[in-house]
Amino acid sequence: MEPIRIGILGYGNLGRGVELACAANEDMQLMAVFTRRNPESLTLLTPGAAVVAAAELEQWTDKVDVLVLAGGSATDLPQQTPEAVRLFNVVDSFDTHANIPQHFAAVDAAAKETGHIGVISVGWDPGMFSVARLYANAILSGGADYTFWGRGVSQGHSDAIRRIPGVADARQYTVPVPAALEAVRAGKNPQLTTREKHTRECYVVAEEDADTDAIREAIVTMPNYFADYDTTVTFISQEELNRDHAGIPHGGSVIRTGTTGQNGENTHVIEYSLKLDSNPEFTGSVLVAVARAAKRLADAGETGCRTIFDIAPALLAPQTPDYLRAHML
Template sequence: MNHQENDHRQAPVRLAIAGYGNLGRGVEQAVAKNPDMVLTGVYTRRDPAGVHPASGVASYPLSALAQHRGKVDVLVLCGGSKDDLPEQTPEFARHFNVVDSFDTHARIPEHFAKVDAAARAGATTALISAGWDPGLFSIQRVMGDALLPDGATYTFWGKGLSQGHSDAIRHVPGVAGGVQYTIPVQEAMQRVRSGTRPDLATREKHRRECFVVLKEGADAEAVRQAIVSMPNYFSDYDTTVHFISAQQLAAEHAGMGHGGFVIRSGNTSNQLKHVLEFSLQLDSNPEFTASVLVACARAVHRLHQAGQHGCKTVLDLSPALLSPRSGAELRADFL
């Protein structure tokens, strides 16, 4: 069957969630908004007796997945990119169709190779690095490069709370709690939007703003210096540190909003320049990422039905594969 002519009378796609943190809860909410999907279970490394999914679906230990082969069409992996997904995605891709949100850009080729080998060995279909970056932003970078080959691409992130950088702050001696926001520099964005193709240093594109709760007796200046001089996180950026109370942190910085911009400027002839821009403004980074994962799970199920095994990325998907609508609907309403 051609995926573009999908039949709405098909049985719902059976999804399962591995990992029930912020992202897993987001997937649960996304499934509820997609009538062609059904959630079959949540699998966790915690004691399932203490995990209570909002949808009322059953919780199982992660080790129970092996017993449920044949009951899950696509497994959505909701662990972290640092320690979980490099091990879990290849492991589970041998037995299940899978989707993950692996976002360590430099390690994507290595991750792809491992998952591809596992999926081909198991005759399954896997899709890695789904979300908004990598994911939607990746598509925009490829499109810009293809449509304006004589050009330059710029990616800006924020304003948004960075979970990795916030975690780095919390490991600084003397810090009781804290968050960090990545903020694009507006002057740099305006230069890019002008189509002049500026050569921008890291410090020119983004700044970092930190809100920190000190432990009792901690030296505020020592903490500030430890943060702003931290290599790989803050030393290459203009970083501002604000000291606040625990009450302020809980009341004002519990949200997980994020977003960003991909801008491509280029020339089609010597005198004529063009600027393409794609942007996102998200109230919840994990909930939006989860919505992307669920759409990608639909595509994975269709690719598997078509016998396409191995690992894929969003760059391999057509928009029709992601959509629950039939080809006739898409042509009539969206083309």
């Protein structure tokens, strides 16, 4: 069987994670990385893969089966995904939860116009955590949902900070409030506000002569990212950031509590958790698995936008249905 030909748009941390995931899957072949930078400035890990200017995407429509978009959700993906799905089957990791319906509609319309498949909001949240929430809700129809992220680096939130004028670099950590997490795991079903569940820690390198007060204000008031949280902003040097915040760990838990029985006498807690040494490498691995499903959907003649909810688990796996039934069921 011919390998699935993968293209990657963007070659930051996530793009490199996708590249590594392609190399780990025998049914994948990385064809090209498309970049807005000077292609000559990039050196890939994959022998034989091309580095191509993003402006030349249209010339590769017959050489790539699925294009994986590795840009940020703040400004890149809302524009890139609807544009790219006119040319390719695509997968993205759009993670601004509040704007997913709007993003879905834009990608769905563009994909149907040109007969492609676009799978959006793939990763671990949204993505694997979304599946955990759906399964838990279906099983415990009466209950409460809780999602805790971290402690870890959020790529999307860090990217959003770096887009602020005057910011040279940044890392943002999402941190669960310990008392809230303990109460949920104990089955107490607390009513928690967004602010009561997490705090956000931002480590920012400001450009020379930048207005740090303006940067701080732009961060703590940013809607969908920081405005609803207790957020601390600490300005540090690039050397300190490189020394103390070089890694990109993350993780968290999705928890649903509920009861069964005639009088609700039996309490149940469903928890799905992740502990990730590398957020972008794990997210890249999810994107590549979903790229496999996107290719299969496209081969079946399907078009339009999908989310992880619409992907049958067997479509993600490289193994045959017979193998899955024999070894994983």
